[in-house]
């Protein structure tokens with residue numbers, strides 16, 4: 372497997388705060404890799420370093436084999452980035468924004484038109500091409516941002532919270548687009564604070580907590596390590612308590628052993644929220 376991202380003890384300090392601390396990871400060609408963590412965990416800072424928008428305080432990172440500090444222009448050639456916040460000109464149309472990007476990448480006029488037409492179709496924006504960004508819904512704005520980031524056919528795409536604020540239906544359509552891109556050969560590095568998004572979309576997930584990587588594996592493996600089944604119990608007037616078990620036999624034994632003070636018992640499959648809770652003592656949404 373070809374390594375498209377590698378970091379070694381990557382760190383970024385703002386004042387006294389380590390936004391990212393000793394991050395070491397690898398992302399391989401063909402993956403949808405997800406960075407899961409609550410607000411302030413350091414996700415955007417990591418993306419900003421990897422996409423050459425800011426420099427690390429210490430440690431190193433390579434994208435496509437190029438050191439992000441030493442060869443930023445090489446890195447920029449091979450990556451596409453969709454930033455967390457609107458990065459397009461709101462007063463321009465989708466097509467005009469794409470035109471601008473294409474010019475930045477030195478496309479010839481004829482080539483430019485062809486590429487834009489093809490991309491508009493790909494992301495499903497053909498009939499919205501001549502509307503301004505401001506006139507589009509949140510979901511369509513995200514599509515326009517993705518289209519712009521794909522102009523130069525990058526093999527690696529960074530998506531910073533691609534579905535934040537979108538309704539469930541629009542979010543699922545965005546997942547379909549991300550999966551389609553990935554099936555067409557684009558490696559994806561995305562960040563999210565949505566558990567279901569990481570579980571549904573990502574081949575591997577890194578869990579980030581206060582700037583540090585506290586776990587990294589396939590979603591199923593992360594769940595397996597804590598236990599595939601969760602039992603939530605509540606005693607009268609008490610808080611919920613969580614316990615995890617590898618199989619249903621272990622769950623049944625535990626449930627039978629519970630005292631009568633337990634008023635509520637919920638048995639369900641574990642999820643990445645449970646993984647985060649077990650590792651940090653807090654929920655991703657807290």
Ligand SMILES: Nc1ncnc2c1ncn2[C@@H]1O[C@H](COP(=O)(O)OP(=O)(O)O)[C@@H](O)[C@H]1O
Pocket residue numbers: 385388389390408409410411412413414415416417
């Ligand atoms: N330019 C900056 N100056 C000072 N602090 C920053 C800056 N950017 C981010 N931070 C801080 O670094 C931490 C990580 O932020 P960020 O990477 O944006 O997290 P996330 O994207 O996971 O929400 C936060 O505590 C944030 O306030």
Ligand SMILES: [Mg+2]
Pocket residue numbers: 414415416455531532
């Ligand atoms: Mg962020």
